[in-house]
Amino acid sequence: MRLAIKPRINRLIDNIFQEANATATRLAQIRHPERRHPEHENYFETNCPGSAGHDFTDPASLLRHIETVSHLVPLTGEESVVSLGSGLGMDSFVFALIFCSVTGFEVDQEVITEARRIQALFGLTNINFIKRNFLEPKVDLSPYDLVYFYKPLEYDFEKKIGELVQSAKPGAIVISRAFPHRALHRQKKFKVIYPFDWDPTCRFMASDYYTAVRLKD
Numbered sequence: 710m711r712l713a714i715k716p717r718i719n720r721l722i723d724n725i726f727q728e729a730n731a732t733a734t735r736l737a738q739i740r741h742p743e744r745r746h747p748e749h750e751n752y753f754e755t756n757c758p759g760s761a762g763h764d765f766t767d768p769a770s771l772l773r774h775i776e777t778v779s780h781l782v783p784l785t786g787e788e789s790v791v792s793l794g795s796g797l798g799m800d801s802f803v804f805a806l807i808f809c810s811v812t813g814f815e816v817d818q819e820v821i822t823e824a825r826r827i828q829a830l831f832g833l834t835n836i837n838f839i840k841r842n843f844l845e846p847k848v849d850l851s852p853y854d855l856v857y858f859y860k861p862l863e864y865d866f867e868k869k870i871g872e873l874v875q876s877a878k879p880g881a882i883v884i885s886r887a888f889p890h891r892a893l894h895r896q897k898k899f900k901v902i903y904p905f906d907w908d909p910t911c912r913f914m915a916s917d918y919y920t921a922v923r924l925k926d
C-alpha cells in the first residue's frame with residue numbers, strides 16, 4: 710500500500726508551526742537579545758556540541774519531499790522515524806502526522822521541554838523526545854526506517870554523521886536537509902535517490918533534501 714498524505718494535516722501543521730515559531734522567537738529574545746537579527750529572529754543558540762544552534766525545518770517543503778520520496782521507495786505509514794537534533798520538533802511533528810512513531814534526540818534541556826509542551830498542546834502521542842547527545846555514545850539507528858537530520862553539527866558534519874549512519878538498517882531512508890551528505894555518497898552501503906542529478910562536488914544547497922537508502926550488506 711502506498712502512503713497517502715491527507716490534505717487536512719496542512720492546516721494542523723500550520724498551527725503547530727505558528728506555536729513553534731513563537732517559541733523560537735521567545736528563546737532567541739531570552740538567550741541572546743543583543744545579537745538578534747531582524748531577518749533571523751527565530752534562530753537561537755543551543756548548548757549543543759559543534760555550535761550549530763537552532764533553526765527550523767520548513768514543514769511545507771518537508772511534506773513535499775516526503776511525497777517525492779514516496780514515489781521513489783515504498784512507504785506505508787507504518788515506518789518509525791528518528792530525528793537527530795530534534796530541536797523544537799518541527800520535523801518530528803510533520804513525521805508524526807504521517808508515520809507510525811517518531812523518536813527525537815535533542816541535547817538542550819529547555820528546547821526539549823518546549824518541544825514536549827507543543828507536542829502535548831497538539832495531542833501528538835506518537836513522539837518520544839529524548840534528551841541526549843546522539844553522538845556520545847553514538848545512538849543505534851538500527852531500529853528506525855527513516856533517519857532525518859537538519860544541520861545538527863557545524864564542524865566535522867560529514868565525518869560524524871557519516872560514521873553514525875553506519876548503524877542504519879538495510880532499507881532505511883536517510884534524509885539530510887540543507888547539507889549534501891557526500892560522506893554517504895562515497896560509501897558503498899548507501900544509494901543516493903535524491904536529488905536525481907546530484908553533483909557531489911557541490912558544497913552547499915540550502916533548502917534541499919538529500920536522500921539516500923541504506924543498501925543490504
Ligand SMILES: C[S@@+](CC[C@H](N)C(=O)[O-])C[C@H]1O[C@@H](n2cnc3c(N)ncnc32)[C@H](O)[C@@H]1O
Pocket residue numbers: 755756757758759761762763764765766792793794795796797798799800814815816817820841842843844858859860861862
Ligand atoms: C538546525 S536545528 C534543527 C531542529 C529540528 N530538527 C528542525 O529541523 O526543525 C539542530 C538541532 O540539533 C541539536 N543538536 C546538535 N547537535 C546535537 C547532538 N550531538 N545531540 C543532540 N542534539 C544536537 C541542536 O541543539 C539543535 O536544536
